[in-house]
Amino acid sequence: SNAIVQESCMPRRLVFFLATILFVALGITCIVIVVNTSKESDHLRRLRPMGVTAYPSFTHGMYEVHIDTDQYADDVFRLLSYCDEVESIRTTDLEVTDSHVRRLVALPKLWNLSIRGSSISDDAGIWFEKMDRLEMLDISKTDVGDDIIPYLAKCPLLRWVNLEDTRVSQDGYRHLVDSRPDIMVLVSKGDMNETSDLHSPAHE
Numbered sequence: 772s773n774a775i776v777q778e779s780c781m782p783r784r785l786v787f788f789l790a791t792i793l794f795v796a797l798g799i800t801c802i803v804i805v806v807n808t809s810k811e812s813d814h815l816r817r818l819r820p821m822g823v824t825a826y827p828s829f830t831h832g833m834y835e836v837h838i839d840t841d842q843y844a845d846d847v848f849r850l851l852s853y854c855d856e857v858e859s860i861r862t863t864d865l866e867v868t869d870s871h872v873r874r875l876v877a878l879p880k881l882w883n884l885s886i887r888g889s890s891i892s893d894d895a896g897i898w899f900e901k902m903d904r905l906e907m908l909d910i911s912k913t914d915v916g917d918d919i920i921p922y923l924a925k926c927p928l929l930r931w932v933n934l935e936d937t938r939v940s941q942d943g944y945r946h947l948v949d950s951r952p953d954i955m956v957l958v959s960k961g962d963m964n965e966t967s968d969l970h971s972p973a974h975e
Contacts, residue, residue, distance in 0.1 A: 864888035885909035896922025917943035
């Protein structure tokens with residue numbers, strides 16, 4: 772039965788990966804939270820009056836919650852910290868800060884986090900390191916630099932990270948891929964002095 776569960780999880784992760792690319796390409800600005808519908812909590816339901824809309828996802832057993840404004844960001848992330856069923860969160864160009872990321876450490880099932888264009892700093896790395904289930908992380912278009920790299924290298928299950936349009940240097944990039952060759956790293960060619968923009972174990 773374990774083999775069946777593992778096989779069913781792979782398409783889901785592929786779907787979310789492709790959906791993330793689509794959101795970035797379309798320039799959609801919102802927060803997308805994917806949860807297991809069979810375990811929706813009272814805390815999650817309390818998010819709806821804050822402009823949150825929940826609807827069934829195209830992925831079996833999941834649904835998505837859209838937040839179209841960051842006006843209630845502090846309250847949203849405070850309530851999210853109690854929602855153990857949250858598995859995936861995506862934001863684009865919203866005011867997500869280090870303190871908001873800190874709230875997400877409490878989520879035991881969070882494996883996908885995309886906070887592209889957010890207001891985080893290198894200090895957010897302290898909280899990424901504590902996310903034991905985190906597999907995919909998009910922190911592109913943020914002000915993070917080389918100081919975040921040691922934290923990313925310590926994320927136990929991290930397998931994919933987007934560092935495009937950040938302050939991460941070629942030295943920082945090399946440190947990450949050398950210390951964690953199992954992580955696929957996406958970076959901007961211009962920032963890497965025209966080096967390869969993708970490191971993947973499959974390319975070695």
